[in-house]
Amino acid sequence: MDTENVGTRPKLPVVDAEVPFAFEELFFSRTDWRGVIQAGNTVFQRVSIYDWNELFQKPHNVIRHPDMPKAVFWLLWDMIKRGEPVGAYVKNRAKDGRYYWVFAIVTPIEGGYLSVRLKPSSPIFTAIVQEYASLLAAVPDSKAGAKAGVEVLSRRLSALGFDDYASFMAAALSQEIAARDQRLGRRPDAAIACFDELLTAAKSLLKQADLIFEAYARSEYVPINLRVQAAHLGQSGTVIDTISSNYNLISTEIRNNMDRFIASAASVLKTINDGLFLLCTATIQREAEEQFRREIALSQDAGGGDRDAEMRLLEAQRSHYREKTIDGLAAINDRAGSFRRDCAEMKRLAAGLEVTRIMGKMESARLAVVKDGLNELIDDLEAFQTTITENLKEIDTNNQNIQVKARKLATLVDGLAIEAA
Ligand SMILES: Cc1cc2nc3c(=O)[nH]c(=O)nc-3n(C[C@H](O)[C@H](O)[C@H](O)COP(=O)(O)O)c2cc1C
Structure with missing residues (x-):
């Protein structure tokens, strides 16, 4: 079975407004090997605005936002299927069409995958919002486009000074943690x-x-x-x-x-x-x-x-x-x-x-x-x-x-x- 494409999604409306959540709040969701949601915490459920029974046993693309380039999910699945942890900026769509951005850390776990997310705010995040928009405009939103998009994304990351996706995600995550600590008045780690x-x-x-x-x-x-x-x-x-x-x-x-x-x-x-x-x-x-x-x-x-x-x-x-x-x-x-x-x-x-x-x-x-x-x-x-x-x-x-x-x-x-x- 094609793991990342379980179920079909109707075209859903989007609203250009953000669902608020606090920097302190972390959320998690756990899926099976196919990406079908098995569990999550209340922040995940609350911010997505779905009832728990609308999320449980549903493919994770239930909250997919049309502004997300396919290439990012291609990279995500490529890494987790190889048993490697991955980090990515993801724009999600709540049930009412509003959006919320997260930095997600997805790791293989017994029976599937675990995604733990935080609210991003570092300068890398600002750059990436722009990069995703350019990527979406540059390549078609199709399966073939996803592979082409990965190449465009690697070239762009290299222009931003990152040798590869792994060095990008390490820098992005560490800077997100530093930015979050600062906003929460915590001492740097x-x-x-x-x-x-x-x-x-x-x-x-x-x-x-x-x-x-x-x-x-x-x-x-x-x-x-x-x-x-x-x-x-x-x-x-x-x-x-x-x-x-x-x-x-x-x-x-x-x-x-x-x-x-x-x-x-x-x-x-x-x-x-x-x-x-x-x-x-x-x-x-x-x-x-x-x-x-x-x-x-x-x-x-x-x-x-x-x-x-x-x-x-x-x-x-x-x-x-x-x-x-x-x-x-x-x-x-x-x-x-x-x-x-x-x-x-x-x-x-x-x-x-x-x-x-x-x-x-x-x-x-x-x-x-x-x-x-x-x-x-x-x-x-x-x-x-x-x-x-x-x-x-x-x-x-x-x-x-x-x-x-x-x-x-x-x-x-x-x-x-x-x-x-
Ligand atoms: C643990 C885990 C968490 C995920 N979290 C999200 C998420 O928050 N938002 C999202 O759009 N896709 C998420 N995905 C990826 C989806 O499974 C899917 O690949 C993506 O939404 C693209 O959907 P599409 O194939 O319909 O384009 C997650 C996958 C896994 C395994």
Whole structure:
């Protein structure tokens, strides 16, 4: 069965007015594997303005708003069907045609999926309202249009500075939590703030790795030109020829390492984004669970079904995502550790370059007559070597910083310590 298309919806009127709800209010709904509603809290039911029996056992598109691009739901289903959590801005339509916006975090849960939502207010939200409107205008509202829309959306997110949807949803959720905390007069979440520093450090890692790559590309021609110089020098160019071969060997090794090196730096950033999303998910799930506990203590109708069973599911999900967050933090520590090992390999190669450069310098001093072109090449080699050494030094500091912070975060999140990798 096509999971995301259960049932058909008649065209319903829309009203350009918002259904109010408080920043404090979180809502949740739970569906089966097909997206058919199984449970929810009173905020969900109240804001949608449907009676509980109009929601129960109905496909979740009962509250779909025509302003929502299909691409967003395509992405949502694609991720949850792969067992991954997903976050998305969603505009919903209440029974009376009014709308309400949420940031939804949808996670796989026993027997289906759980969506926990908060009221968005960050600057990313403002940008996304605009992006959704452009997306809707750009691609047809059809199944084929959904796939095309995903590509348009990825291009737009990339123009907004996000590498992919995962990094977008991590930034969006963390900024929504920060904006919400501020509106509610709460202190900023220390763990989320710490993640901001981690992200800055990881972005510098990638930048520094890129600078090394660019410097490598600039000096790629050096060995061949050294060889040409050696040929010009005839008999007296033998040492330069050897230097060129040495340099060529090291440079080839650097080339072979480069892709892994850049991928390794990118994977540090990826684990940090994933960890941030997990941490934020766990934070909101915990608060939703607390709200539901208060709700069922106050009202007999809350949850629309077996409230105790629902409570147990929420508790289990919250605990599962807390564990996943701890695993995510350990993954950051591990990835940063293995990137440090990749850096150590680069350092070894940079040291080899240094030896070659000194030999070249001595040789060019000895060959005083024809040293002009040679000197330039040795200068290029020196520039490359300096760029590698300086950036590796900064990478090292950043990397250590990331590992220290990931371990500190683990104690902040759960009082658990992570072994140094
Ligand atoms: C747990 C869960 C929560 C969902 N919440 C919403 C929601 O709040 N609003 C919505 O329009 N779709 C929601 N969906 C997605 C719908 O199932 C559906 O894909 C979407 O409304 C698009 O409907 P369509 O296929 O008729 O275009 C949710 C799905 C799941 C699994």
